[in-house]
Amino acid sequence: MPDALFSPAAARNAAPIAELLKRVLPLSGLVLEIASGSGEHAAYFARAMPALVWQPSDPDEAARRSIVAHAGAAGLGNIRSPLAIDATRQPWPVTRVNAVVAINMIHIAPWDATMGLMAGAEATLAEGGVLYLYGPFREDGAHTAPSNAAFDSSLRARNVSWGVRDIEAVTAAGRAHDLHLVERIAMPANNLSLIFHRGSRGSAGDREVAP
Template sequence: MTDWDRNGDALVAPAVARNRAAILDVLRGVLPGAGTVLEIASGSGEHVAHFAAALPGLAWQPSDPDPAHRRSIDAHARAAGLTNLRPSVDLDASAATWPIARADAILCINMIHIAPWPATEGLMAGSARLLAPGGVLFLYGAFRENGRHTTESNAAFNADLRRRDARWGVRDLETVADLAARHGLRLETRLDLPANNLALMFSPELVLARS
């Protein structure tokens, strides 16, 4: 759904340059000092390359189900030349199993509103499998709250998403939090970020059986 520019295999999303600093400011305060961060739906790969450069103590694992996106992620990684940024992997959030066994943190930016609801269901189930106590699931994007859009621009954004694909749309924060809770993930923090977006942090309430 994203409008991207192209430079060879590397895709460029203009929105990344606008939001990556604000997201990074939050991540500095919530991510562990060391460990593995799995990014779900890495898209162009620009976010993960930026974060890996800024937080070198963490190993960053990008992922995406789209081969063109994975080529872009790897192109940005090559250009960055970072030893803590791993090659991308094929991961569909809605799948019952993922090609990663564990993670200390999971990052998902602007996915759940441009994917069918089963992707969010799979994201929560997979995060519960991979995260140990002390881990964090970080979500960023637009959300409805108390059954209403927070701004007229978000309402227009939702209408555009729904026109593109009826399975997409800005999700209700309460519905997402309830789904997370059913998988043992508690909403710990909600932060307002620029451009009417939210940052949400979830943590495991208990250790669930892992596949």
């Protein structure tokens, strides 16, 4: 696969993320993945959840070629051709989806990308639809582990507009677009999974579940 890219992080976290997604995503329907990167997650998740149709996307052409390569190697019928979606640019070329997934995205992008993600998710998700975020987060103004603090410093050294985000700011950004945090789940390697529902005011609230 000459066009295929490989991410060690994707290889490590695909299985635990997939197990969680099996619980929080609908049993069937269309899932839009924003910033799919190499496409390894798309292939893994499409195989793990065959009743869901996976729509990968990435603004980078090399990433989209890699997605096509991994999808072709997987030989699955429930992975669509990748879309060139920049989260900051509205509207997205998708009208309605059952879930939106963004893994390790918002800390490797300007804050405008988080705001665009929330706006796009609001526009494309049906009532009760799921927005799933995965990655490191700060909580109560502090990093949750020394390794996350070091990672944050390395990100900001690469680009001053990048960095590990405060969970409170992300939650507020979602709420402004009718996306409400219903679950916070600790994941391996000091990461978190955040599950938002569109239009779910007055739901169970932020409850923590053991990894």
